[in-house]
Amino acid sequence: MEKRSIAISLPCTGDDEWQATREPLTTGWLTQGPKVAAFEKAFAERHGVSHALATTSCTTGLHLILVAMGIGPGDEVIVPAFTWVATANVVVYCGATPVFADVDRATCNIDPADVARRITPRTKAVIAVHLFGLCADMDALRAVLPPEVPIIEDAACAAGAAYKGVPAGALGLAAAFSFHPRKSITTGEGGMVTTNDDALADVANMLRNHGASISEEQRHKGPRPYLLPEFNLLGYNYRMTDLQGAVGLVQLQKLDRFIAEREQWAAFYRDALAGLGWLCMPQLPAEGGRHAWQAFVTYVDPETAPLPRNEIMARLQERGISTRPGTHAVHLLGYYRERYGIRPDDYPGARDCDANTMAIPLHNRMSKEDYEYVVRCLREIAD
Numbered sequence: 253m254e255k256r257s258i259a260i261s262l263p264c265t266g267d268d269e270w271q272a273t274r275e276p277l278t279t280g281w282l283t284q285g286p287k288v289a290a291f292e293k294a295f296a297e298r299h300g301v302s303h304a305l306a307t308t309s310c311t312t313g314l315h316l317i318l319v320a321m322g323i324g325p326g327d328e329v330i331v332p333a334f335t336w337v338a339t340a341n342v343v344v345y346c347g348a349t350p351v352f353a354d355v356d357r358a359t360c361n362i363d364p365a366d367v368a369r370r371i372t373p374r375t376k377a378v379i380a381v382h383l384f385g386l387c388a389d390m391d392a393l394r395a396v397l398p399p400e401v402p403i404i405e406d407a408a409c410a411a412g413a414a415y416k417g418v419p420a421g422a423l424g425l426a427a428a429f430s431f432h433p434r435k436s437i438t439t440g441e442g443g444m445v446t447t448n449d450d451a452l453a454d455v456a457n458m459l460r461n462h463g464a465s466i467s468e469e470q471r472h473k474g475p476r477p478y479l480l481p482e483f484n485l486l487g488y489n490y491r492m493t494d495l496q497g498a499v500g501l502v503q504l505q506k507l508d509r510f511i512a513e514r515e516q517w518a519a520f521y522r523d524a525l526a527g528l529g530w531l532c533m534p535q536l537p538a539e540g541g542r543h544a545w546q547a548f549v550t551y552v553d554p555e556t557a558p559l560p561r562n563e564i565m566a567r568l569q570e571r572g573i574s575t576r577p578g579t580h581a582v583h584l585l586g587y588y589r590e591r592y593g594i595r596p597d598d599y600p601g602a603r604d605c606d607a608n609t610m611a612i613p614l615h616n617r618m619s620k621e622d623y624e625y626v627v628r629c630l631r632e633i634a635d
């Protein structure tokens with residue numbers, strides 16, 4: 253029997269990225285410096301925002317945003333129940349309460365109607381996740397929120413995505429992106445905060461560097477490099493290294509090519525798998541939108557599928573094809589279940605997405621033969 257080995261995701265890095273690290277390694281400027289600044293400038297331009305601030309991860313980026321907004325004990329932040337755990341964790345880091353809202357099974361994104369039911373006078377923000385690269389329905393979300401409640405974008409999966417012609421990262425008060433190797437572009441670990449709010453950017457900039465009033469680069473280039481700056485805020489060390497900045501700059505130049513290739517193969521999967529009624533295809537964006545295809549996440553219909561989802565995943569694994577659940581329902585995870593006393597059925601959409609979603613391989617290091625093999629194996633499961 254034919255057997256290939258196909259990873260769920262592989263970072264697309266190589267000699268260009270390797271060469272880019274030579275300069276910081278040679279000059280000795282390794283922490284946040286000129287390469288990070290160049291990466292930030294290019295990222296801000298690509299995403300149509302006035303500020304981009306590199307961080308150690310999307311998680312720390314989201315944390316910075318919430319702290320910069322002054323979110324703390326007594327405050328509530330609404331987050332989708334189906335997302336990576338970090339989206340909720342950052343709220344807990346601030347001493348605030350994560351309030352889950354259910355998701356729409358078709359898009360896996362936050363359901364604005366359920367958000368409307370969760371708003372209280374303590375609601376200080378909503379974190380809208382653009383899961384797998386498909387932007388949340390920002391207009392519908394805005395319509396149910398009081399004007400004083402801002403939307404923060406968890407754009408971990410959404411570099412290069414767009415909603416009604418506007419890039420992800422420019423859709424809310426602020427956004428955070430991830431450069432973890434499972435994302436379309438990577439710096440190993442890493443993140444980026446984007447915003448058009450000057451004051452928020454200013455505070456987040458200080459917070460990521462221990463609360464220092466100026467960065468090391470500014471201090472070294474300034475007239476008195478021998479004096480340490482003021483520290484008027486309780487900050488963190490969430491700085492990206494210049495090695496990562498150099499890699500990120502190269503990766504960003506490839507982002508649109510990566511997405512274009514992913515779009516092409518996502519369309520191939522959609523056509524080739526259309527006949528399998530039990531395997532629902534991921535939703536496409538509304539007019540003017542762009543899906544970033546961080547992952548190709550299907551939904552196995554439990555009523556009509558020939559086998560349970562986990563059995564299908566096991567069969568594909570036997571044939572060398574890696575799959576994963578789309579992500580997890582955070583309200584089902586032990587920490588949240590126990591701390592907040594949440595039951596699985598409180599969020600039926602998230603519960604079902606947890607049980608039935610299946611990401612199949614889609615990345616920039618797969619060949620035509622790999623895609624055809626995945627389709628063939630999926631069809632054979634149905635035979």
Ligand SMILES: Cc1ncc(COP(=O)(O)O)c(C=O)c1O
Nearest residue numbers: 309310311336338408430431432
């Ligand atoms: C939706 C979402 N939010 C947040 C994160 C956290 O990103 P990072 O690993 O860069 O902290 C991820 C990572 O997988 C994610 O998928």
